[in-house]
Amino acid sequence: MPVLGGSEISARLKHRNLVDRLIVAPLLAPEEQLRDDQASIDIRLGFEFALVSPTVRGSIDEFSEDRFSRLSTDHYRKEYVPLGGSLIIHPHQFILAATLEYIRLPPDLMSYVIGRSTWGRLGLIVATAVGIQPGFAGTLTLELRNLGETPLTLYPGQAIGQLFFHNVQYAPGEGADVPGIGQYGGSIDLLPRRISSELTRKKLKALKAKNAHT
Amino acid sequence: MSDRDDLGRTRVFAAFYLGRLRAHVRELRGRKYPGNHSGPQRWLSLVSGLLDTAEQYLSNSTYPSKDEAEVRTLITDASHLCSNAYHYLEVMSGADVAELPYPLVRPLQRWFDELGLVEDTFFRTELLENYELRQFERTTFSGIRDPAPSLVDAISQTKWPILRVTVPGRAMGIIPHFAIVAHEIGHAMMPRIGLSSVTDAVRLERANITTRLAGLGVPTPNRSTFVFLQKVLLNWVEEFAADAFAGFLTGPAALFSLSEFLQLARHHGICDTHPSNELRRGAIFREMAAGAPSFCDVFEKHTGTKLTATINSRLIVAAPSEADIAQDMLDDGHSPEESAVIAALHGSMVPIAQATYGSVRDYLKQNKPTLIYTASNYENDLTNHLLALLAAIPPIENGLEIGQRTPCDFATIINVGWVALLTKMDQLQVRATPADLLGADKVERLHDLLLKAVELSEARREWENA
Numbered sequence: 001m002p003v004l005g006g007s008e009i010s011a012r013l014k015h016r017n018l019v020d021r022l023i024v025a026p027l028l029a030p031e032e033q034l035r036d037d038q039a040s041i042d043i044r045l046g047f048e049f050a051l052v053s054p055t056v057r058g059s060i061d062e063f064s065e066d067r068f069s070r071l072s073t074d075h076y077r078k079e080y081v082p083l084g085g086s087l088i089i090h091p092h093q094f095i096l097a098a099t100l101e102y103i104r105l106p107p108d109l110m111s112y113v114i115g116r117s118t119w120g121r122l123g124l125i126v127a128t129a130v131g132i133q134p135g136f137a138g139t140l141t142l143e144l145r146n147l148g149e150t151p152l153t154l155y156p157g158q159a160i161g162q163l164f165f166h167n168v169q170y171a172p173g174e175g176a177d178v179p180g181i182g183q184y185g186g187s188i189d190l191l192p193r194r195i196s197s198e199l200t201r202k203k204l205k206a207l208k209a210k211n212a213h214t
Numbered sequence: 215m216s217d218r219d220d221l222g223r224t225r226v227f228a229a230f231y232l233g234r235l236r237a238h239v240r241e242l243r244g245r246k247y248p249g250n251h252s253g254p255q256r257w258l259s260l261v262s263g264l265l266d267t268a269e270q271y272l273s274n275s276t277y278p279s280k281d282e283a284e285v286r287t288l289i290t291d292a293s294h295l296c297s298n299a300y301h302y303l304e305v306m307s308g309a310d311v312a313e314l315p316y317p318l319v320r321p322l323q324r325w326f327d328e329l330g331l332v333e334d335t336f337f338r339t340e341l342l343e344n345y346e347l348r349q350f351e352r353t354t355f356s357g358i359r360d361p362a363p364s365l366v367d368a369i370s371q372t373k374w375p376i377l378r379v380t381v382p383g384r385a386m387g388i389i390p391h392f393a394i395v396a397h398e399i400g401h402a403m404m405p406r407i408g409l410s411s412v413t414d415a416v417r418l419e420r421a422n423i424t425t426r427l428a429g430l431g432v433p434t435p436n437r438s439t440f441v442f443l444q445k446v447l448l449n450w451v452e453e454f455a456a457d458a459f460a461g462f463l464t465g466p467a468a469l470f471s472l473s474e475f476l477q478l479a480r481h482h483g484i485c486d487t488h489p490s491n492e493l494r495r496g497a498i499f500r501e502m503a504a505g506a507p508s509f510c511d512v513f514e515k516h517t518g519t520k521l522t523a524t525i526n527s528r529l530i531v532a533a534p535s536e537a538d539i540a541q542d543m544l545d546d547g548h549s550p551e552e553s554a555v556i557a558a559l560h561g562s563m564v565p566i567a568q569a570t571y572g573s574v575r576d577y578l579k580q581n582k583p584t585l586i587y588t589a590s591n592y593e594n595d596l597t598n599h600l601l602a603l604l605a606a607i608p609p610i611e612n613g614l615e616i617g618q619r620t621p622c623d624f625a626t627i628i629n630v631g632w633v634a635l636l637t638k639m640d641q642l643q644v645r646a647t648p649a650d651l652l653g654a655d656k657v658e659r660l661h662d663l664l665l666k667a668v669e670l671s672e673a674r675r676e677w678e679n680a
Contacts, residue, residue, distance in 0.1 A: 014614040018601055025610045026674040027359050031618050047316070047669065080246070080316050100673065102666055104607050137606035139645075139666070157677070193342070 004034040004109070006163040012106070012165075022165070023104035023137075028157065037122045040162040043113070046139060049087055050076040050190045056129035062195045076191055086155045089124070089146045091164045096190045100157060104137040105165075112164045113140055119160065123148020126161045127204055134168050141190050219281070225289050226277060231296045232268055238303060239265065246311040249319025253336030254309050256372055260355050261299050263365025268295035270362050296450035296540070305350075305378065309338035313383050317669035320331055320676075321624035322379070322395045325463060328585055331402055343478050347398035348376040377402060389664045390628045390635065393464040393471040400459030400574070400591025404452050407577050415569035419562040426656045428557035429538055432551050439551040442486075446559055447566075450489040454567045461498045465587040466509050466521075467628040469498045470636065473525045482533050485546070486556060489563055490533040497567040499523040499526055509589045516596040517637040536561060586624045595622075599630045603660075604641045608667035611674065621671040621678075630663045 004012065012022035013034075017132055026042055027033050033042040060075065076096070077091060079151055081087050110133060115126030125145045132140065143161065146152055196204060239262055244555055247254040268291075274280070303670040308314070326335055344448040352374040354562035355365065379398055381387060404460050423443075427435060435443065479493035483491035502509040502521070510521045524530040534542065536557045543553035578586050599609040599622070609630050634642060635657065644659040 010616060013616055016614070018605060018607075023607050026619070026621070026670050027616060027676075028674065030676045034616065049671075080311055082246075082316055083673055083680075100670070101609060102608060102670060104605070157673075 003039050004167070005042075006034060009039075009165060010034060010036070011039055012109070015106075020106050020108070021104075022106055022109060024101050024163065025114055026101065028100070033159070038105055039115075042159045042166045043103075043140070043161050043163055044100040045082070045142075045154055045156050045158045045160040046100040048098040048190055049081060050078045050096040051079060052094055062201070072197055078190070081156050082155050084155075086153050088151050088153050089144055090151045091123075091146050091149050093146050095144045097144050097154075097160075098190055099140040099142065101161070102137075102139055103132070103163070105132060105134055107134045108168050108170075109165050110168050111132050111136075111166070113142070113161050114164065114213050115128045115161050116159060122152060123150070124152055125131075127182075219394055221285060225272060227294045227624070228268070228289055228296060229272055231293070231300075232265060232272065233509040235265055235296055235299050235303070236262075239299075242303070242306075242310075244628065245317070246312045247309055247336070248316040249312050249323050249337065251319065251323050251335065253334050253376070254306060256303070256334045256368070257306050257336060257376065259325055259368040260365070260372065261302050261360060263362055263368040264295050264355065264358075266300045266304070266362035266364045267358060267360070268292040268299070270360065271295070281283050287313035295358070306336060306338055306384055308380075309336055313339045314387070315380070315665060315668075316393065317665070317672050318389070320672045321668060323394065324624075325396060325585070326377070326402075327583060329399060329403060330581075331377070331378050331399070333375055333402075335377040335379065337379045337381065339387060340380050341383050341386075342380075343382055343386050343475070344380065345382070345394040345398055345475070346380040347401045348378045348380070349402070350378065351375045367674060383642065389513065389661060390467060390622075390631045391471045391475060391667065393460055393467040393628055394475060396463040396468065397456045397472065399463075400456030401452065402579075403454055403459060407455055407573050409570075409573055411565060411573055412569045415566045416447065419565060423558050423562050424444055424534065426561055427554055430536065430554035430557055432554040432558075435555075439555060442552050443555045446556060449487045450559065450563060451566065451570050452493065453488050453618070454563075454570040455574050457494050457498055458501075458571045459578075461501050461571070462578050462586050464625045465589075465592055465629055466502055466513060467625065467632050469495070470525060470632045471628075472498065473527075473530070477527075477530060480531065482531055482539075482542075484533065484539055484542070484556060484560060486548070486552070489567075491531065491540075492533040493567060494562050494636065495525070495530075496523055496564070497571060500568070501571060505589055507589055507593065509592055511528070512589055512592045512596060513633070515593075516600060517633060519637055533560065548639060586630070587623075591625070592629060593627045595630055596633060599626065600633055600638070603630055603634050603663065604638055604643060606642070606644050606659075608663040608670070610667050621674040622667060623671075624668065627664055627667045627671065634660060 009022065011022065012020070015021040023044075024043070027041075028044065033044075055075060076117065079087065103111075112130045113127045113132065115124065119126055119181065123146055125147055126142050127140075128143045129179075194201070230508075239258055243255070243258055271288040271292035273291070275285045314337060322337065323335065352369065352372075353370055358365065361369075379395060381392065382396065427433070432439065457468070459471060460472060473491075476494065481491075483489070483494070491634050507515075513519065513521045519526065533539070539560055540553045540557035543556045544550065548556065560581070575586075598612060603609060609622045609627050611621055612626075613619040639653060639656060639660070642656060642660060644656060644663070646653075646655040646659060650656060
């Protein structure tokens with residue numbers, strides 16, 4: 001799977017055909033974010049953050065009978081920080097953050113989001129769920145964790161990561177013709193919706209029930 | 215207990231009330247207000263000035279250094295100022311970012327700025343299906359005896375009158391409806407519009423109105439009936455002018471949002487302050503159908519649907535007959551003469567509405583032509599953004615060339631949104647929950663995309679202006 005170079009990324013960003021067009025918008029300073037000599041595009045920190053709230057519940061358990069212990073938005077407090085504002089991430093704190101850019105991948109591209117090395121050296125891990133499926137449409141949710149010992153002040157609009165793009169190869173007649181709408185297609189919400197797919201969930205629930213009776 | 219004890223207790227209560235109000239103001243000052251504009255903080259400065267004045271009164275009310283009657287007056291006045299401050303805090307409830315999406319206020323504020331409405335403004339939500347513009351004059355805070363310096367400063371720094379725009383909150387805070395804010399701006403712009411052509415239209419209709427009034431049992435209106443007629447006429451002309459602003463600033467989005475919002479009342483809408491919904495819809499629809507290509511032509515080209523004055527809905531409530539209007543007005547408590555006036559005016563309003571739209575159009579063409587949303591804008595917007603929106607790409611920027619893209623206008627976003635919402639929901643490529651049998655979840659996803667478009671187009675604009 002070849003990685004797209006800078007000029008190829010540019011070409012895909014202005015592709016006349018909507019299906020084939022790569023969307024990363026808005027590029028606030030394209031001359032900085034996208035260069036022909038780089039094989040990636042810089043993405044910026046957005047405005048929405050979700051901070052994990054302290055909870056009296058024992059754990060997040062998708063099979064729990066207790067509504068609050070299941071995957072629930074109640075575990076998070078959302079914070080909106082406009083351009084010019086800031087938010088501090090303390091040592092060992094975990095925060096969800098949106099990218100500023102809205103991204104839509106065409107069906108024949110997949111992407112990886114990687115943290116910028118400057119942030120890494122300061123102890124900030126930017127993303128753990130780094131793979132983005134073909135057809136994804138939405139803002140990316142970054143899982144920020146400050147592994148360093150110093151609080152870091154984050155400003156929306158700061159370059160936070162890079163997107164690398166790969167062509168996806170399908171078997172003849174598969175995939176590329178279909179606009180893929182994945183679990184987060186058209187999603188701009190930061191918060192997780194589910195851990196398991198319906199099938200996995202059903203199986204695991206059945207196994208859990210069986211296990212409880214033995 | 216003596217009068218002196220009584221005064222002492224009242225003083226303590228006033229100080230206690232004052233302390234709690236100060237804590238409330240401190241908390242409100244720390245909150246975020248959407249759009250990063252100065253209105254809410256300005257309002258809080260005025261309220262703080264009132265509280266400082268109240269504190270000054272209480273500090274001066276030390277007994278027995280002052281006469282007992284004077285002490286009583288000072289304490290009572292301090293209490294009144296606290297009560298006023300409490301009320302004024304309620305006036306701005308719903309203004310913070312928890313109630314009003316942060317990015318939404320900026321494009322609305324820009325309409326005010328570009329139209330030269332430099333008054334301090336703040337936006338707030340209310341859990342009511344209502345859009346409203348309220349003006350607070352300098353007299354609201356001035357005329358207070360011995361004002362604290364902070365109150366004097368706050369009054370002098372404020373650009374009066376303060377404009378408060380109320381929009382529906384939470385469930386009814388729906389982005390495409392925000393075209394109606396342009397209608398509210400129209401109310402604020404009313405004093406600037408030249409109405410000579412409207413006066414001419416009224417003159418031409420005078421005989422018709424007189425004939426209708428006679429037919430409704432008022433052959434010779436007395437002076438008070440005539441004064442009432444003038445008042446109703448002015449109210450109605452102002453509503454048409456406000457609708458015209460919405461129509462010229464936002465195009466078909468104004469037709470759709472006003473029609474839908476007026477329909478919420480499930481009523482024909484006629485009263486002494488508002489003309490019938492049918493007349494209002496009809497007036498704005500005439501603008502949409504005018505020209506070649508018209509907005510209606512563009513809508514039909516992109517959707518295959520011919521747009522009608524009833525926005526293709528069988529649920530729209532039509533205006534009743536003249537006799538029924540008169541009866542409805544009687545039932546609403548108007549006198550027979552007033553009821554006849556309202557019913558008689560109804561039949562004469564089409565040319566008057568047209569003249570009003572003409573006056574607003576002339577004003578905008580002369581003063582801010584770039585703010586007029588045209589059928590050509592509509593064509594470009596639907597060509598460039600409708601299919602993209604259906605592919606879950608929000609209308610954030612115009613243009614393909616990197617480095618030459620421009621941020622989309624609010625009018626673009628809501629117009630493309632309305633077309634998708636009214637005619638293309640089956641083609642919207644977003645993931646809704648499997649349980650979304652009624653399609654509401656899908657509409658919510660569309661709403662999310664429109665809000666994202668507003669946020670990112672505004673971010674783009676803000677970045678360029680930095």
